[in-house]
Amino acid sequence: MTTSMKVHHFTRAFWEHEPFLTLGCKRLRPLAPKLPTTTTSLPFDLKTFIRPESAPRKQVSSLHNNKDPPSPQPQVETHPGGTRWNPTQEQIGILEMLYKGGTRTPNAQQIEQITVQLGKYGKIEGKNVFYWFQNHKARERQKQKRNSLAFSRSPRTPTIHSVVTLEAAKGEVVDRDEEEGSPYKKKCRRWVFDCLEEQSMSSSSVCEEEEHRTLKLFPLHPEGR
Amino acid sequence: MTTSMKVHHFTRAFWEHEPFLTLGCKRLRPLAPKLPTTTTSLPFDLKTFIRPESAPRKQVSSLHNNKDPPSPQPQVETHPGGTRWNPTQEQIGILEMLYKGGTRTPNAQQIEQITVQLGKYGKIEGKNVFYWFQNHKARERQKQKRNSLAFSRSPRTPTIHSVVTLEAAKGEVVDRDEEEGSPYKKKCRRWVFDCLEEQSMSSSSVCEEEEHRTLKLFPLHPEGR
DNA sequence: GCAAATTAATGATTTATTCAAG
Protein backbone atom coordinates (compact mmCIF):
# COMPACT_ATOMS: atom_id res chain seq x y z
CA MET A 1 0.00 0.00 0.00
CA THR A 2 1.83 2.98 -1.20
CA THR A 3 1.12 6.61 -0.85
CA SER A 4 -0.06 6.77 -4.36
CA MET A 5 -2.60 4.15 -3.56
CA LYS A 6 -3.95 6.20 -0.76
CA VAL A 7 -4.05 9.26 -2.87
CA HIS A 8 -5.76 7.43 -5.58
CA HIS A 9 -8.37 6.10 -3.28
CA PHE A 10 -8.90 9.51 -1.85
CA THR A 11 -9.26 11.07 -5.21
CA ARG A 12 -11.71 8.54 -6.41
CA ALA A 13 -13.74 8.78 -3.25
CA PHE A 14 -13.75 12.50 -3.58
CA TRP A 15 -15.11 12.55 -7.04
CA GLU A 16 -17.66 9.97 -6.15
CA HIS A 17 -18.92 11.94 -3.24
CA GLU A 18 -18.03 9.41 -0.70
CA PRO A 19 -17.37 10.63 2.74
CA PHE A 20 -13.67 10.72 2.54
CA LEU A 21 -12.86 12.64 5.61
CA THR A 22 -13.88 12.35 9.15
CA LEU A 23 -16.21 15.27 9.18
CA GLY A 24 -19.91 14.83 9.04
CA CYS A 25 -20.01 14.81 5.34
CA LYS A 26 -23.52 13.87 4.57
CA ARG A 27 -23.54 11.95 1.46
CA LEU A 28 -24.55 14.23 -1.31
CA ARG A 29 -27.25 13.42 -3.68
CA PRO A 30 -26.37 10.89 -6.34
CA LEU A 31 -24.83 13.54 -8.41
CA ALA A 32 -27.43 13.84 -11.05
CA PRO A 33 -26.91 12.65 -14.56
CA LYS A 34 -25.16 15.81 -15.30
CA LEU A 35 -24.83 14.76 -18.80
CA PRO A 36 -26.28 17.04 -21.35
CA THR A 37 -28.31 18.47 -18.57
CA THR A 38 -25.85 21.23 -18.12
CA THR A 39 -26.46 24.60 -19.53
CA THR A 40 -27.67 24.37 -23.01
CA SER A 41 -25.00 25.60 -25.31
CA LEU A 42 -22.19 24.07 -23.39
CA PRO A 43 -19.70 22.02 -25.23
CA PHE A 44 -19.36 19.76 -22.32
CA ASP A 45 -18.65 16.39 -23.62
CA LEU A 46 -19.25 13.80 -21.06
CA LYS A 47 -18.95 11.05 -23.58
CA THR A 48 -15.35 11.73 -24.10
CA PHE A 49 -14.95 11.98 -20.41
CA ILE A 50 -16.06 8.43 -20.24
CA ARG A 51 -14.64 7.20 -23.45
CA PRO A 52 -11.62 9.30 -24.27
CA GLU A 53 -10.79 7.61 -27.46
CA SER A 54 -13.48 8.27 -29.95
CA ALA A 55 -12.92 11.09 -32.34
CA PRO A 56 -10.39 10.95 -35.13
CA ARG A 57 -7.95 12.68 -32.90
CA LYS A 58 -6.50 15.27 -35.05
CA GLN A 59 -3.92 16.37 -32.63
CA VAL A 60 -0.55 14.89 -33.00
CA SER A 61 1.49 15.70 -29.98
CA SER A 62 3.22 12.42 -30.53
CA LEU A 63 6.58 13.95 -30.07
CA HIS A 64 7.36 15.54 -26.84
CA ASN A 65 6.58 12.64 -24.62
CA ASN A 66 3.67 13.80 -22.66
CA LYS A 67 3.47 11.84 -19.56
CA ASP A 68 0.95 12.87 -17.03
CA PRO A 69 1.30 11.45 -13.62
CA PRO A 70 -1.68 10.08 -11.88
CA SER A 71 -5.17 9.98 -13.01
CA PRO A 72 -6.64 8.59 -16.06
CA GLN A 73 -7.70 11.73 -17.40
CA PRO A 74 -10.98 12.87 -18.43
CA GLN A 75 -10.95 13.84 -21.91
CA VAL A 76 -12.94 16.78 -22.89
CA GLU A 77 -12.97 16.35 -26.50
CA THR A 78 -14.58 18.70 -28.77
CA HIS A 79 -17.84 17.47 -29.39
CA PRO A 80 -18.91 17.56 -32.93
CA GLY A 81 -21.55 20.12 -32.61
CA GLY A 82 -19.13 22.42 -30.90
CA THR A 83 -20.21 25.81 -31.92
CA ARG A 84 -18.35 28.88 -31.18
CA TRP A 85 -19.83 32.30 -31.15
CA ASN A 86 -20.07 33.75 -34.58
CA PRO A 87 -20.60 37.45 -34.22
CA THR A 88 -22.90 39.33 -36.51
CA GLN A 89 -21.91 42.55 -38.20
CA GLU A 90 -23.96 44.61 -35.80
CA GLN A 91 -22.37 42.95 -32.84
CA ILE A 92 -18.91 43.54 -34.18
CA GLY A 93 -19.80 47.11 -34.95
CA ILE A 94 -20.95 47.81 -31.45
CA LEU A 95 -18.00 46.12 -29.90
CA GLU A 96 -15.60 48.11 -32.00
CA MET A 97 -17.42 51.28 -31.13
CA LEU A 98 -17.04 50.51 -27.48
CA TYR A 99 -13.42 49.65 -27.99
CA LYS A 100 -12.79 52.90 -29.73
CA GLY A 101 -14.63 54.56 -26.94
CA GLY A 102 -11.98 53.30 -24.59
CA THR A 103 -13.44 50.11 -23.23
CA ARG A 104 -10.74 47.54 -22.78
CA THR A 105 -11.48 45.29 -19.88
CA PRO A 106 -15.12 45.67 -19.05
CA ASN A 107 -16.16 44.54 -15.63
CA ALA A 108 -18.86 42.08 -14.87
CA GLN A 109 -21.62 44.60 -14.98
CA GLN A 110 -20.47 46.14 -18.17
CA ILE A 111 -20.13 42.77 -19.76
CA GLU A 112 -23.61 42.00 -18.70
CA GLN A 113 -24.96 45.17 -20.25
CA ILE A 114 -23.07 44.64 -23.44
CA THR A 115 -24.24 41.08 -23.64
CA VAL A 116 -27.82 42.11 -23.25
CA GLN A 117 -27.52 44.74 -25.94
CA LEU A 118 -25.72 42.51 -28.36
CA GLY A 119 -28.19 39.78 -27.68
CA LYS A 120 -30.62 41.73 -29.77
CA TYR A 121 -28.58 40.98 -32.81
CA GLY A 122 -27.83 37.35 -32.26
CA LYS A 123 -27.06 34.71 -29.74
CA ILE A 124 -24.28 35.65 -27.44
CA GLU A 125 -22.99 35.00 -23.99
CA GLY A 126 -21.06 37.06 -21.52
CA LYS A 127 -17.92 35.07 -21.99
CA ASN A 128 -17.97 35.87 -25.69
CA VAL A 129 -17.89 39.54 -24.88
CA PHE A 130 -15.14 39.02 -22.38
CA TYR A 131 -13.04 37.05 -24.80
CA TRP A 132 -13.65 39.48 -27.57
CA PHE A 133 -12.15 42.32 -25.61
CA GLN A 134 -9.23 40.27 -24.50
CA ASN A 135 -8.46 39.11 -27.97
CA HIS A 136 -9.08 42.41 -29.61
CA LYS A 137 -6.89 44.24 -27.19
CA ALA A 138 -4.09 41.73 -27.56
CA ARG A 139 -4.32 41.70 -31.31
CA GLU A 140 -4.38 45.43 -31.63
CA ARG A 141 -1.25 45.42 -29.57
CA GLN A 142 0.39 42.91 -31.86
CA LYS A 143 -0.57 44.95 -34.84
CA GLN A 144 0.90 48.08 -33.36
CA LYS A 145 4.04 46.24 -32.53
CA ARG A 146 4.38 44.84 -35.99
CA ASN A 147 3.74 48.18 -37.55
CA SER A 148 6.24 50.05 -35.50
CA LEU A 149 8.79 47.35 -36.08
CA ALA A 150 8.27 47.28 -39.81
CA PHE A 151 8.36 51.00 -39.91
CA SER A 152 11.57 51.25 -38.01
CA ARG A 153 13.18 48.41 -39.87
CA SER A 154 12.70 49.47 -43.44
CA PRO A 155 14.05 52.99 -43.20
CA ARG A 156 17.03 51.54 -41.47
CA THR A 157 20.22 52.28 -43.23
CA PRO A 158 20.85 55.95 -43.52
CA THR A 159 22.49 57.78 -40.79
CA ILE A 160 21.32 58.76 -37.46
CA HIS A 161 17.80 59.70 -38.13
CA SER A 162 16.72 56.15 -38.48
CA VAL A 163 17.12 55.71 -34.81
CA VAL A 164 15.42 58.91 -34.10
CA THR A 165 12.67 57.83 -36.35
CA LEU A 166 12.39 54.57 -34.54
CA GLU A 167 12.06 56.24 -31.23
CA ALA A 168 9.60 58.70 -32.57
CA ALA A 169 7.59 55.95 -34.08
CA LYS A 170 7.48 54.11 -30.84
CA GLY A 171 6.45 57.16 -29.00
CA GLU A 172 3.70 57.72 -31.43
CA VAL A 173 2.48 54.26 -31.21
CA VAL A 174 2.41 54.32 -27.50
CA ASP A 175 0.62 57.57 -27.45
CA ARG A 176 -1.82 56.47 -30.00
CA ASP A 177 -2.62 53.41 -28.09
CA GLU A 178 -2.85 55.28 -24.89
CA GLU A 179 -4.79 57.96 -26.52
CA GLU A 180 -7.78 55.86 -26.94
CA GLY A 181 -7.29 54.06 -23.71
CA SER A 182 -9.65 54.67 -20.92
CA PRO A 183 -9.24 58.05 -19.39
CA TYR A 184 -9.08 56.74 -15.91
CA LYS A 185 -5.77 55.67 -14.56
CA LYS A 186 -5.40 52.04 -14.31
CA LYS A 187 -6.36 50.55 -11.13
CA CYS A 188 -7.24 47.34 -9.56
CA ARG A 189 -8.66 44.81 -11.85
CA ARG A 190 -10.11 41.71 -10.49
CA TRP A 191 -11.91 38.67 -11.59
CA VAL A 192 -15.19 38.00 -10.17
CA PHE A 193 -17.70 35.35 -10.07
CA ASP A 194 -20.86 37.21 -10.42
CA CYS A 195 -24.39 36.09 -10.51
CA LEU A 196 -27.26 37.46 -12.45
CA GLU A 197 -29.79 36.69 -9.84
CA GLU A 198 -31.74 39.74 -9.04
CA GLN A 199 -30.90 40.73 -5.55
CA SER A 200 -33.97 42.81 -5.32
CA MET A 201 -36.10 39.93 -4.19
CA SER A 202 -34.05 39.68 -1.07
CA SER A 203 -36.40 42.17 0.44
CA SER A 204 -39.22 39.74 0.93
CA SER A 205 -38.62 36.62 2.91
CA VAL A 206 -35.20 35.33 3.55
CA CYS A 207 -34.82 32.13 1.69
CA GLU A 208 -33.41 29.67 4.12
CA GLU A 209 -32.31 27.24 1.53
CA GLU A 210 -30.03 29.80 0.09
CA GLU A 211 -29.26 27.50 -2.78
CA HIS A 212 -25.82 28.19 -4.05
CA ARG A 213 -26.58 30.80 -6.60
CA THR A 214 -23.12 32.03 -6.92
CA LEU A 215 -21.96 30.71 -10.06
CA LYS A 216 -19.31 28.90 -11.32
CA LEU A 217 -17.77 29.19 -14.53
CA PHE A 218 -14.47 27.97 -15.23
CA PRO A 219 -12.62 25.71 -17.39
CA LEU A 220 -14.67 22.86 -18.38
CA HIS A 221 -12.03 20.45 -19.11
CA PRO A 222 -11.78 17.73 -16.55
CA GLU A 223 -8.11 17.40 -16.47
CA GLY A 224 -5.45 19.64 -17.82
CA ARG A 225 -2.92 18.11 -20.06
CA MET B 1 -17.79 66.96 -34.78
CA THR B 2 -15.14 64.35 -35.15
CA THR B 3 -15.35 60.64 -35.17
CA SER B 4 -14.10 60.49 -31.65
CA MET B 5 -16.97 62.66 -30.65
CA LYS B 6 -19.41 60.28 -32.12
CA VAL B 7 -17.74 57.37 -30.53
CA HIS B 8 -17.73 59.06 -27.24
CA HIS B 9 -21.34 59.84 -27.46
CA PHE B 10 -22.12 56.32 -28.42
CA THR B 11 -20.17 54.90 -25.58
CA ARG B 12 -21.77 57.13 -23.04
CA ALA B 13 -25.18 56.43 -24.41
CA PHE B 14 -24.43 52.77 -24.29
CA TRP B 15 -23.45 52.70 -20.68
CA GLU B 16 -26.39 54.80 -19.78
CA HIS B 17 -28.78 52.50 -21.47
CA GLU B 18 -29.99 55.00 -23.93
CA PRO B 19 -31.30 53.73 -27.19
CA PHE B 20 -28.22 54.19 -29.22
CA LEU B 21 -29.11 52.35 -32.32
CA THR B 22 -32.05 52.41 -34.57
CA LEU B 23 -33.41 49.10 -33.54
CA GLY B 24 -36.34 48.85 -31.27
CA CYS B 25 -34.30 49.10 -28.21
CA LYS B 26 -36.80 49.62 -25.52
CA ARG B 27 -35.32 51.71 -22.87
CA LEU B 28 -34.20 49.54 -20.07
CA ARG B 29 -35.04 50.13 -16.52
CA PRO B 30 -33.04 52.88 -14.82
CA LEU B 31 -30.16 50.62 -14.26
CA ALA B 32 -30.34 50.02 -10.59
CA PRO B 33 -27.84 51.51 -8.18
CA LYS B 34 -25.44 48.76 -8.96
CA LEU B 35 -23.00 50.03 -6.46
CA PRO B 36 -22.24 47.78 -3.60
CA THR B 37 -25.15 45.72 -4.67
CA THR B 38 -22.87 43.28 -6.32
CA THR B 39 -21.98 40.03 -4.75
CA THR B 40 -20.92 40.39 -1.21
CA SER B 41 -17.29 39.54 -0.90
CA LEU B 42 -16.28 41.19 -4.06
CA PRO B 43 -13.32 43.47 -4.06
CA PHE B 44 -14.96 45.69 -6.49
CA ASP B 45 -13.52 49.07 -6.05
CA LEU B 46 -15.80 51.60 -7.44
CA LYS B 47 -13.98 54.36 -5.72
CA THR B 48 -10.88 53.95 -7.75
CA PHE B 49 -12.91 53.88 -10.83
CA ILE B 50 -14.18 57.26 -9.99
CA ARG B 51 -11.12 58.68 -8.38
CA PRO B 52 -8.19 57.02 -10.09
CA GLU B 53 -5.44 58.81 -8.31
CA SER B 54 -5.34 57.62 -4.80
CA ALA B 55 -2.68 55.13 -3.89
CA PRO B 56 1.05 55.95 -3.67
CA ARG B 57 1.86 54.32 -6.95
CA LYS B 58 4.72 52.13 -6.15
CA GLN B 59 5.60 50.90 -9.57
CA VAL B 60 8.86 51.97 -11.09
CA SER B 61 9.53 49.97 -14.19
CA SER B 62 12.05 52.55 -15.23
CA LEU B 63 14.91 50.23 -16.09
CA HIS B 64 14.61 47.61 -18.67
CA ASN B 65 13.05 49.81 -21.20
CA ASN B 66 9.82 48.15 -21.22
CA LYS B 67 8.64 48.99 -24.56
CA ASP B 68 5.35 47.69 -24.06
CA PRO B 69 4.35 49.72 -26.95
CA PRO B 70 0.84 50.46 -26.28
CA SER B 71 -0.16 50.08 -22.80
CA PRO B 72 0.83 52.15 -19.87
CA GLN B 73 1.28 49.48 -17.43
CA PRO B 74 -1.52 48.06 -15.59
CA GLN B 75 -1.44 49.22 -12.11
CA VAL B 76 -3.20 46.81 -10.05
CA GLU B 77 -4.03 48.83 -7.11
CA THR B 78 -5.17 47.03 -4.13
CA HIS B 79 -8.14 48.32 -2.57
CA PRO B 80 -8.09 48.61 1.15
CA GLY B 81 -10.64 46.25 2.48
CA GLY B 82 -9.70 43.57 0.01
CA THR B 83 -9.71 40.21 1.65
CA ARG B 84 -8.32 37.28 -0.08
CA TRP B 85 -9.00 33.69 0.60
CA ASN B 86 -6.98 32.30 3.43
CA PRO B 87 -7.02 28.56 3.15
CA THR B 88 -7.11 26.38 6.22
CA GLN B 89 -4.84 23.44 6.77
CA GLU B 90 -7.57 20.99 5.94
CA GLN B 91 -8.33 22.78 2.74
CA ILE B 92 -4.74 22.82 1.68
CA GLY B 93 -4.42 19.20 2.58
CA ILE B 94 -7.33 18.18 0.46
CA LEU B 95 -6.22 20.29 -2.43
CA GLU B 96 -2.76 18.79 -2.35
CA MET B 97 -4.24 15.34 -2.17
CA LEU B 98 -6.25 16.03 -5.24
CA TYR B 99 -3.25 17.51 -6.96
CA LYS B 100 -1.22 14.44 -6.16
CA GLY B 101 -4.12 12.42 -7.39
CA GLY B 102 -3.65 14.02 -10.74
CA THR B 103 -6.09 16.84 -10.73
CA ARG B 104 -4.63 19.79 -12.54
CA THR B 105 -7.36 21.76 -14.22
CA PRO B 106 -10.64 20.72 -12.72
CA ASN B 107 -13.68 21.48 -14.73
CA ALA B 108 -16.64 23.43 -13.52
CA GLN B 109 -18.33 20.51 -11.91
CA GLN B 110 -15.24 19.34 -10.21
CA ILE B 111 -14.53 22.79 -8.94
CA GLU B 112 -18.01 22.92 -7.60
CA GLN B 113 -17.63 19.67 -5.78
CA ILE B 114 -14.31 20.66 -4.37
CA THR B 115 -15.64 23.98 -3.27
CA VAL B 116 -18.53 22.40 -1.47
CA GLN B 117 -16.27 19.95 0.30
CA LEU B 118 -13.72 22.54 1.26
CA GLY B 119 -16.48 24.82 2.39
CA LYS B 120 -16.83 22.58 5.39
CA TYR B 121 -13.51 23.76 6.64
CA GLY B 122 -13.81 27.43 5.99
CA LYS B 123 -15.13 30.06 3.72
CA ILE B 124 -14.21 29.48 0.14
CA GLU B 125 -15.40 30.22 -3.34
CA GLY B 126 -15.07 28.42 -6.61
CA LYS B 127 -12.63 30.89 -7.96
CA ASN B 128 -10.30 30.24 -5.06
CA VAL B 129 -10.17 26.60 -6.01
CA PHE B 130 -9.68 27.51 -9.60
CA TYR B 131 -6.83 29.86 -8.83
CA TRP B 132 -5.26 27.44 -6.43
CA PHE B 133 -4.87 24.81 -9.07
CA GLN B 134 -3.59 27.29 -11.57
CA ASN B 135 -1.01 28.67 -9.21
CA HIS B 136 -0.01 25.37 -7.78
CA LYS B 137 0.50 23.87 -11.17
CA ALA B 138 2.51 26.82 -12.38
CA ARG B 139 4.63 26.95 -9.28
CA GLU B 140 5.35 23.28 -9.25
CA ARG B 141 6.55 23.75 -12.77
CA GLN B 142 8.80 26.60 -11.77
CA LYS B 143 10.19 24.51 -8.99
CA GLN B 144 10.92 21.67 -11.35
CA LYS B 145 12.56 24.03 -13.71
CA ARG B 146 14.73 25.53 -11.04
CA ASN B 147 15.69 22.14 -9.77
CA SER B 148 16.66 20.74 -13.09
CA LEU B 149 18.58 23.85 -13.87
CA ALA B 150 20.48 23.62 -10.67
CA PHE B 151 21.07 19.96 -11.33
CA SER B 152 22.43 20.45 -14.78
CA ARG B 153 24.41 23.46 -13.80
CA SER B 154 26.41 22.00 -10.99
CA PRO B 155 27.94 19.00 -12.76
CA ARG B 156 28.74 21.18 -15.66
CA THR B 157 31.86 23.26 -15.72
CA PRO B 158 34.47 22.00 -18.06
CA THR B 159 35.23 23.80 -21.24
CA ILE B 160 33.00 25.11 -23.88
CA HIS B 161 30.11 23.97 -22.00
CA SER B 162 28.68 27.05 -20.57
CA VAL B 163 26.66 27.73 -23.62
CA VAL B 164 25.99 24.13 -24.33
CA THR B 165 24.97 23.61 -20.80
CA LEU B 166 22.51 26.34 -20.96
CA GLU B 167 20.87 24.88 -23.99
CA ALA B 168 20.89 21.42 -22.61
CA ALA B 169 19.40 22.62 -19.43
CA LYS B 170 16.63 24.26 -21.25
CA GLY B 171 15.90 21.12 -23.15
CA GLU B 172 15.85 19.14 -20.01
CA VAL B 173 13.62 21.52 -18.32
CA VAL B 174 11.10 21.30 -21.01
CA ASP B 175 11.05 17.56 -20.88
CA ARG B 176 10.90 17.46 -17.18
CA ASP B 177 8.07 19.83 -17.23
CA GLU B 178 6.24 17.69 -19.66
CA GLU B 179 7.02 14.68 -17.63
CA GLU B 180 4.31 15.24 -15.13
CA GLY B 181 1.77 16.10 -17.70
CA SER B 182 -1.31 14.02 -17.98
CA PRO B 183 -0.99 10.68 -19.69
CA TYR B 184 -3.87 11.37 -21.88
CA LYS B 185 -3.29 13.09 -25.09
CA LYS B 186 -4.12 16.64 -24.92
CA LYS B 187 -7.23 17.53 -26.61
CA CYS B 188 -9.61 20.22 -26.81
CA ARG B 189 -10.17 21.96 -23.60
CA ARG B 190 -12.94 24.37 -23.19
CA TRP B 191 -14.07 26.91 -20.75
CA VAL B 192 -17.52 26.85 -19.57
CA PHE B 193 -19.87 28.95 -17.71
CA ASP B 194 -21.60 26.51 -15.54
CA CYS B 195 -24.30 26.90 -13.05
CA LEU B 196 -24.84 25.25 -9.75
CA GLU B 197 -28.54 25.14 -10.02
CA GLU B 198 -29.81 21.76 -9.20
CA GLN B 199 -31.01 20.22 -12.35
CA SER B 200 -32.94 17.58 -10.56
CA MET B 201 -35.98 19.70 -9.99
CA SER B 202 -36.46 20.02 -13.66
CA SER B 203 -38.60 16.92 -13.45
CA SER B 204 -41.55 18.63 -11.88
CA SER B 205 -42.98 21.67 -13.51
CA VAL B 206 -41.09 23.61 -16.05
CA CYS B 207 -40.32 26.97 -14.62
CA GLU B 208 -41.41 29.42 -17.20
CA GLU B 209 -39.53 32.32 -15.81
CA GLU B 210 -36.30 30.64 -16.48
CA GLU B 211 -34.48 33.37 -14.63
CA HIS B 212 -31.02 33.78 -15.96
CA ARG B 213 -29.22 31.27 -13.91
CA THR B 214 -26.30 31.01 -16.16
CA LEU B 215 -23.59 32.69 -14.48
CA LYS B 216 -21.28 35.23 -15.16
CA LEU B 217 -18.00 35.62 -13.85
CA PHE B 218 -15.49 37.76 -15.27
CA PRO B 219 -13.21 40.56 -14.56
CA LEU B 220 -14.71 42.94 -12.24
CA HIS B 221 -12.71 45.98 -12.99
CA PRO B 222 -14.56 48.85 -14.60
CA GLU B 223 -12.01 49.93 -17.07
CA GLY B 224 -8.88 48.22 -18.11
CA ARG B 225 -5.65 50.02 -17.64
C1' DG C 1 -19.19 27.47 -61.35
C1' DC C 2 -18.14 24.44 -57.54
C1' DA C 3 -16.16 21.64 -54.08
C1' DA C 4 -11.83 19.98 -51.98
C1' DA C 5 -7.74 22.09 -50.20
C1' DT C 6 -5.23 26.00 -48.20
C1' DT C 7 -4.84 29.87 -45.77
C1' DA C 8 -6.30 33.78 -42.88
C1' DA C 9 -9.03 35.34 -38.90
C1' DT C 10 -10.34 34.96 -34.74
C1' DG C 11 -12.91 32.57 -30.85
C1' DA C 12 -11.51 29.90 -26.81
C1' DT C 13 -7.97 28.05 -23.51
C1' DT C 14 -3.83 27.56 -21.35
C1' DT C 15 0.55 29.23 -19.63
C1' DA C 16 3.60 32.79 -18.01
C1' DT C 17 4.10 37.09 -15.41
C1' DT C 18 3.01 40.41 -12.43
C1' DC C 19 1.26 42.60 -8.24
C1' DA C 20 0.62 42.83 -3.68
C1' DA C 21 -1.61 40.96 0.91
C1' DG C 22 -0.33 38.69 4.97
Added chain:
DNA sequence: CTTGAATAAATCATTAATTTGC
Protein backbone atom coordinates in the same frame (compact mmCIF):
# COMPACT_ATOMS: atom_id res chain seq x y z
C1' DC D 1 8.98 35.40 1.11
C1' DT D 2 4.99 32.74 0.18
C1' DT D 3 1.02 32.71 -2.52
C1' DG D 4 -3.78 34.44 -3.76
C1' DA D 5 -5.42 37.19 -7.48
C1' DA D 6 -5.30 39.21 -11.91
C1' DT D 7 -3.58 40.31 -16.45
C1' DA D 8 -0.98 39.54 -20.58
C1' DA D 9 1.09 36.50 -23.83
C1' DA D 10 1.11 32.28 -26.23
C1' DT D 11 -1.29 28.61 -28.08
C1' DC D 12 -4.90 25.78 -29.78
C1' DA D 13 -8.90 25.01 -32.70
C1' DT D 14 -12.64 26.20 -35.71
C1' DT D 15 -14.91 28.91 -38.83
C1' DA D 16 -14.78 31.91 -43.11
C1' DA D 17 -12.17 33.38 -47.03
C1' DT D 18 -9.63 32.28 -50.68
C1' DT D 19 -7.41 29.49 -53.96
C1' DT D 20 -6.98 25.69 -57.00
C1' DG D 21 -8.13 21.80 -60.06
C1' DC D 22 -11.65 20.18 -62.64
